[in-house]
Amino acid sequence: MKAVGIIVEYNPFHNGHLYHLEETKKKTSADCVIAVMSGNFLQRGEPALVSKWARTNMALSAGVDLVVELPYVFAVQSAEMFASGAVALLDALHCAEICFGSESGEIDPFIEAVHTLQKRQQEYDMHIQQALKTGISYPQAITRAWKQLQIADIDLTKPNNILGFSYVKAIKEQNSSIIPRTVQRIASGYHDETFSHPFIASATSLRKTLSGSIEQLEHISPYIPSYTKHALEQYYSTYGTFHEWEHYFPLLKYRIMTMEENELQRMANVDEGLEYRFKQAIVEAETFSQFIHSIKTKRYTWTRLQRTCAHILTNFTKEQMAATKKPAYIRLLGMSENGRRYLQIVKKKLSLPLITNAARLHSDYIYEQEKKAVAAYTAIFPEPIRTNATKEEYATPPIYWRACK
Amino acid sequence: MKAVGIIVEYNPFHNGHLYHLEETKKKTSADCVIAVMSGNFLQRGEPALVSKWARTNMALSAGVDLVVELPYVFAVQSAEMFASGAVALLDALHCAEICFGSESGEIDPFIEAVHTLQKRQQEYDMHIQQALKTGISYPQAITRAWKQLQIADIDLTKPNNILGFSYVKAIKEQNSSIIPRTVQRIASGYHDETFSHPFIASATSLRKTLSGSIEQLEHISPYIPSYTKHALEQYYSTYGTFHEWEHYFPLLKYRIMTMEENELQRMANVDEGLEYRFKQAIVEAETFSQFIHSIKTKRYTWTRLQRTCAHILTNFTKEQMAATKKPAYIRLLGMSENGRRYLQIVKKKLSLPLITNAARLHSDYIYEQEKKAVAAYTAIFPEPIRTNATKEEYATPPIYWRACK
Structure with a gap:
């Protein structure tokens, strides 16, 4: 059996994701x-x-065969670490290919870019350093260095292209035999916040429309498969909410306000005196949005600050971030009958332990951070939902999806 | 002018407190x-x-002339540290006497006990060590050592007697010229949870009756002066709640669940593997009461565990606790006209700076913990009440109470 890997968030799963999935199957x-x-x-x-369980259900409904978890320590990171963790997992699972969405649908410019970069690494680093000195953000510095090298024909201001490039780079760096492929993305751009297409919209625009409540679900239904709609309805009726940053702001504020500057400084991504800006701005901030607006600069993008806040909320330290090298286990969240067959074939030659019972992971340092993320994620629920949702994390076996025929 | 010091919590101010205040004035x-x-x-x-502002109002209404804050680092401590901080503040304010409530109303047994203890310190310490080895709690060990020394005629199982003894001891240890006095407590015992007297009830029973809401206010009104009732009503209508541990449990749970054991171990009072018990019990606990019940042992009393939880909630570390020696400032919360006159007289000879504007304290390490306590305390309010309440801490000048004549 030949496996193809895809790297996803499905937040939530929509028609664009379905298109990517179908095209991936065709192409590979x-x-x-x-x-x-x-x-x-x-x-x-x-x-x-x-x-993760609700989103795993969406993925399996759509025809994904295996869903494995990208641990927090890789998932909430810049493109490079994110890609490195995801590629390592797919490599451990013996994927023959990886297929990602890109603006152009052409793989050669990505491969060429990675080759060129490896040859001209020093020059590239120098351009980045110079760019950073002007006070711009790291992603912007990369884009600028890129232009100055005039390497390849990829628009690296597009987040999806940056990710694609990072996947190809990770494959190369890990000496993986995975073949990278790409399919062209359909319609709507990553950050689009308007509905300009009859059945394709970005996950960002869908979340924005929902804005934490079920009331607008009908408005997004043209853009999502029926099983996504069903999974969202079911989640809302069980847990009473869709998760968004504003719900976590009371906890984040409590946390930042009870930390001293030197403790804040130990958190991942809190660099260059950010701890003082955080401590100062948090006193007056009444919402998450207000808070980020008040600390945003040319240097610190919204995404970067949001990621830093996630690290503070989940107590992820610089030390832990520095210790993050490569995945230590493959955690299975769900499988189809087909996925199960695949696992039976590759099971003996997996280079990482396959985990179907999270309780067995309790002493793993990567899973330690996962537990903290779960604790923070479920902290907004009232009891007893909170306690139950936390225990679900450890007790839920992988979802086994049997198609009705 | 001659000043007498009293050490209070007024949580809330009730008729028993008023009796103590009136008797103190008569006696001294x-x-x-x-x-x-x-x-x-x-x-x-x-x-x-x-x-603290609402309780300061109650104190001034009752006829207290000056209210100064006992900082968190002394206030949330065992009797010894609590007394040491309070006595040092009253000494700095040139009080001639201290007057506390006790079961007997006799001061001699307290003085005698402190004298004897100083002479037989070694023997006392040995008895305590032996008692602790049997697995009982520290307060119980003190009581047992006490009995074995057969020193004085004070029942040290009574919390108020332990406090009284600690005040006299602190006066002695600090070589203070303060004269200790005591008045007999009226009716109801400290921990009484029933209403057995027509107008005297313990603060514990009053809080229990209120249990976080305004609805039972009428039921406690026989036991509190009208200004307490008024202050409680006003507080509730502004902030929508009375504070109790259960309201803070979601935050405490979030905190403990996102801390690793070694971090928990750095918190004040988390000794002897308590971190493991805490981490284990928190997962299943849906309420604060459940949580404490599940970790309580003969060794760890409810009070001790509750105090430990306050330290975790406010991020108070072992290191900070060890650094706590003596007060660094006198923070004025409120004054009457009479209190103001007194301050004008003693102002120049105060041995600690008198602080009327908390903003001036921002770099003080004792006040650092106060800020964390405020942040935790106000974290249960919805916005914008939360932000306003936090700012009140820094912006509120001492309450100046002018009696209408």
């Missing part, structure tokens, strides 16, 4: 699709709209 | 009564029912 003729999916917190530093 | 013929009062968290590790 794989027998099995493996999705590496972020858990409670996502790459841009946001809490996931609904739990 | 002082011209000025100075109360040292705990702030947001109290000696038994509980959040104060209402803010």
